[in-house]
Amino acid sequence: MTAVVVTVWTLVCRVDQLEPERGAAALLDGRQVALFRTHEGTVHAIDNLDPCSGAAVLSRGIVGDRGGVPTVASPVYKQVFSLLDGTCLDEPEVRVDVHEVRIRDGIVEIATPWAGR
């Protein structure tokens, strides 16, 4: 038996629905994802659930950068997370999942792994 991992791309929204340097939350099959569009126009997706507070609010944090790494600061206790790999830059043992994003025909799509056989 070999497990086949298929990536399913879920259509989320139009890219112009995301405002530059701001976040938005999306609901994907029960999981909450926070989407961010940077100044340069790149779209990042990480988990919306803030592991430090347990509230699903990372999309409502302030977008910025630390040493050039694009970041979001949790609006609850202000820990800063890298949008590139989801690590918490203030508490290195904490991290959130990062989701693959692509933009096709002006639509933002997020990868959700689907393991079949």
Added chain:
Amino acid sequence: MTRELVVVGHGMVGHRLVAALRDRDTDGTWHVTVLGEEDRPAYDRVALSSYVDGRTEDDLSLGTHDDPLVDVRRATSVVGIDREACEVRIATGETIGYDALVLATGSVPFVPPVPGRDLLGCFVYRTLDDLDAITAAAEAAMARPGPGRRSAVVVGGGLLGLEAARAMRLLGLSPHVVEIAPRLMPVQVDEGGGALLRSLVERQDIAVRCGVSVTGIADDRGRLVAQLSDGVELDADLVVFSAGIRAADGLARATGLAVGERGGVLVDDRCRTADEHVWAVGECAALEGRTYGLVAPGYAMAEVVADRLLGGDARMTPAELDMSTQLKLLGVDVASFGDAHATTEGALPVVINDPVAGTYAKLVVSDDAATLLGGVLVGDASRYAALRPLVGAALPADPVALIAPNGVELGADALPDSAQVCSCNAVTKGALRSAVAEGAHTVGALKACTRAGTSCGSCVPLLKSILVREGVELSTALCEHFAHSRAELFEIVAGAGITTFSELVARHGTGRGCDVCKPVVASILASLGGGHILAGEQAGLQDTNDRFLANMQRDGTYSVVPRVPGGEITPDGLIVIGEVARDFGLYTKITGGQRIDMFGARVEQLPAIWRRLVDAGFESGHAYGKALRTVKSCVGTTWCRFGQQDSVGLAVELELRYRGLRSPHKIKSGVSGCARECAEARSKDFGIIATETGWNLYVGGNGGFTPRHADLLVSDVDTETLVRLVDRFLMFYVRTADRLQRTAPWIEAMEGGLDHLRAVIVDDSLGICADLEAAMAAHVASYTDEWAGVLADDEKLLRFVSFVNAPGTPDPTISFVTERGQPVPAPRTPVLIGIPEVGS
């Protein structure tokens, strides 16, 4: 030629040894084989209990050695050592030769030899496998039908036992701690500290029995009964033994190596055994006859052996064996350092025990009361960082004053150069001072070049105070994006007429900003009349509270506060607030600022809630903003028999005048109608108290962390003069204060303090008063209600959605339960009650 190092044990210390060796052995002189019993990568055993909170094996992992010169063999038990042949034999019969052998076998849990200790349902608390088994048993007990609480007996009331008790509680069981000593944590705390610790622990629903031992465990129809030495029998679904550890020195004994009186492989200060090829580190090593159960000495041993294997001459120093401990357990601070039990001859204990405040502090001093020997702190360990480095040094003040509330606050000044400021990494004050002299001028730079403050972090405040003492001016730069202070940025923005963050950061900063500088710039733009705070790019600068014009609460919902000027509200107004709260299912509470807070609103509900409030004539209360909050008042001459002026009328006038004014921090005010001061005006940033002929104006008061009464600025002025002075005061504050600086520290930091402030805004010594008044007049004229502004703008309304792809769907993680007739956030499971942190 590559030599072969065999490390027996894959715990924290073994892992550190391999990492340290491979870091420094750039020529690859050693090939390392690690033999670990557990079938897992090395993990952070100090944080073991956080596994029950939901941290995973991956979270706890110390990382793998991805290195061709390191072979880690997991699930591999060593069964013998042949020192003649220089080889170890593993359970499969295979032998592995070595040039050097390091024993890092750690310890095994000590289980008292009582009958029944092997029964099903009895566990030890040492490894992730143990915790997996405990969790499974706890879940089975919780799922068992039948009435009654599910309980666990925890044998041992030391650090590990209390962690185990907390874990039992997280798993839903009622824990019962049994400790043979007369108090909890007998190694770290003394009798007085233990008594307080016990009451703090019992408050958290953990039962405690001290001075008794477990004499047997019996099976009683599927459950367990723990029999105690005082005849008591405790029912339990689980029994957890966490009564201490014993060095795992069996291999060493079997191969004829000497062990200490109380166990542990005897090693010298190089961590070498009598056999020149065999070393021992960590909990299994008995250094000069003594074993150490903390990770910091273990790490120091690992560094020494790594150095020695590469031909160095490192030795263990007494400082590295410092057993000082500071930790937070079950939310309770506990620290002990030096000779905590006053065992030195002639030692004198000085104790302050405050059972009401829940704090216990003891200092142990020499018989001439000149030298600090040690101490114990329970309930509040905030002085640990300053006291611990003083062990062995002359006392800088009376010992009572050092531990008394409002006593002497010790800074770096009190320490001699030889005192260790950072005990985790053995860095002295002298070493830090030389680092400063060599150019390390920030806390970050000091950390990088000395490693001080990089482990437990408790000495960071001392690092700051050393920097100040050495004459290094701490940078006033806002953050990495701006080299300016807030006041300087205000001047730049006002002077150059800059209207956007992008323009400001491009011309005067670097990067794209952060959660520190963006809200500051947003506030400055708003103070200068930049239009609606959610207009265009400004929306992305705002803190979440300003961005959604509501206060985010811990579950991600918001609270809503309409403005109630002066605390005066009509019955119809009250009814509207009541109806809105009822219709949207909101929790209501009266605030300290004389208004009504409605909690539990989801982000997508905010516009509908405010539509109702705005239609009824309410406007934003700016409870979410760094802005004027409220002007509290008493009823004054309107009703009160003692009132001397119309305090409500003035409060309403002032609140309406300054509403919406964005400032460095929140601003609060109050107006009292007579000297009885019912409005508590002197605890406000600006407070007004009526006199027979006019008003007294007080400034610089606040409640909060450091409560402070406001100071009298002017007395007996008429209303017009008063308003003019408040205009100047507030605008001067808005322009020149630092980020998040309330008025009290702003005035204190001013050269000349209150007198200087009075000169500037009363006597116009800088000639800026006309300008300040004009700026305030512009603010008053341009005020509009922020919520009305959102409701009239479809583009802004679009942002108030839960999900971009499901705008009306409520956040599924939000749920409520009813408490005292109102909705409150449902508790999250598991409830986090503080992960213990252990430092040394």
